Amino acid sequence: MSGTVAYEPLLLRNIDKPGSGTIDVYLAGGGYEGLRRTLKEMTPEKLLEEVKASGLRGRGGAGFPTGMKWSFLPKTKDKPRYLCVNADESEPGTFKDRLLIERDPHLVLEGIILASFAIESRRAFFYIRGEFHKGARRFQKAVEEATARGFLGKNILGSGFDLDVTVYRGAGAYICGEETALLESLEGKRGLPRIKPPFPAIVGLYGCPTIINNVETLANVTLIAERGAAWYAGLGRPPKNTGPKLYCVSGHVKRPGVYEAALGIPLMELINDRAGGLLRADRKLKAVIPGGSSMRILPAAKCDVLMDFDSLVAAGSMLGSAGVVVMDDSTCMVGALLNLAAFYAHESCGQCTPCREGTGWFVKILTRLERGEGRAEDVDLLIDVASRVEGNTICPFGEAIAWPIDSYVKTFRAEFEEHVTRRGCPIGAGAFALQAASVTGH
């Protein structure tokens, strides 16, 4: 199952071309041909059927089938429909959407136009995290270029279909990547997730039917329109894990970066062949987060796994945002978890008590363990508190911290206990410094 097979990039095919990101380079590579053909030959219903048939699952984290999501829109058309693009890429260890936005924005924009056509939306919003200054400028420029060439605006390519795309910048809040928090933010409010149901497909932006899709998901829609659902459905590990995928590899590897492969590349191939292996030859692999900081950790012994949605669920974790964070044996798991707990404590929106208070408890308990002031009961206390956060919050943020807490403690229990019995970090602050000092909370 391993061994590097030559892989022709699909999502990243343009990024290294001179002038990448401009509409001319995109058009020269066959860009907007899929859109042209679709508008000429297909109805919105047919395109939706194509996306369903492709097997495309959302690339934002949950892996929900995209075509099915679109089909949840009400049949009535008495209200405007909106497409919101989730470009609020904030999951620690994830930096794939940013690459597409900066280096091939038209691949994403073509997907936005196609998706809007399929769901019959005439207005799309591109919600991009505030810190992506360059990305917002590049994408705005792409929108202007596409408008000037008739791919956006009124009567696109003579089809009678109209669409405007508005770039909307966030302002620094992880929670706005949660789709209903994103909608609140887009309405000019604090990003507090909404209670569901109703789901956004029924009651979304401004109370209207709304679809929210991730950047990479929409880039995949472009590929499907270009080459067809049957071709797409044959990539990766059909029938449920189809298509290409962008994997972000960071941490203790020689070549951190975004790597494209068909869904289901072996994790160790990704680390050793693509990312060049461990940063230091004198150290051993200790653990890997396979799908962004919210996912359960895999110890080295469990890293012989395929990187697709269902294989990772079977391995006890999830593909999530495909943010692969590699840790060698110099990493203190208590310190790593404390770092993440501080992140979640800072980013909790504060709406639900279990999350707001629980994240603070995690920071407190992990800080005292790392400082050598831990108590014997602290290890079980972490698991207990995590179990009371999970499932008891409005949005999946509760799970996003409960899963790491539960899995790091259970997987590396001896190391956590050693922090108590040896009254401090056995790996040493020099190897992984305590980083919670300046955390201010909400």
Add this chain to the structure above:
Amino acid sequence: MTTPVRPETDRKIDELKAAFPQPGSALLPALHAIQEEKGYISTESMEYVAGKIGVAPAFVAGVVSFYTMFQQKPVGRHHIQLCRTLPCALRGAAAIRDHLVKRLGIGVGETTKDGRFSLIEVECLGTCETAPICQVNDEEHGRLDAARVDALLESLR
């Protein structure tokens, strides 16, 4: 009527209000525009923008304090935002922080006396392939080590 912002910013906010199906959506871009002009968002600016958009000043204050990028007091001319989250931490972000603190002679959350630099720690900037990284105002600087930090500080007048 006098406004705490320049006429062009005031006009821009009017345009923003008209650009969305509901004027409330103009609040975040309006706050970005105000911060771009003034460097931070004062109480006076909050009252002004509340009046423009048609929401309560307290609502605006709630929004400003919710989003970490909105500053409520002036920051340095070069606002250094150092990532502290796991992928950067694994690649030595703590040592970069300590080096910055030593070189600038200020703590995290502080501004140098001459107003040239301010230093804060931020959460994952989504650029983990060049960890450890910081953003200075709008620009990213990756693969930091002590020498690169020194060269960077030197280049920022």
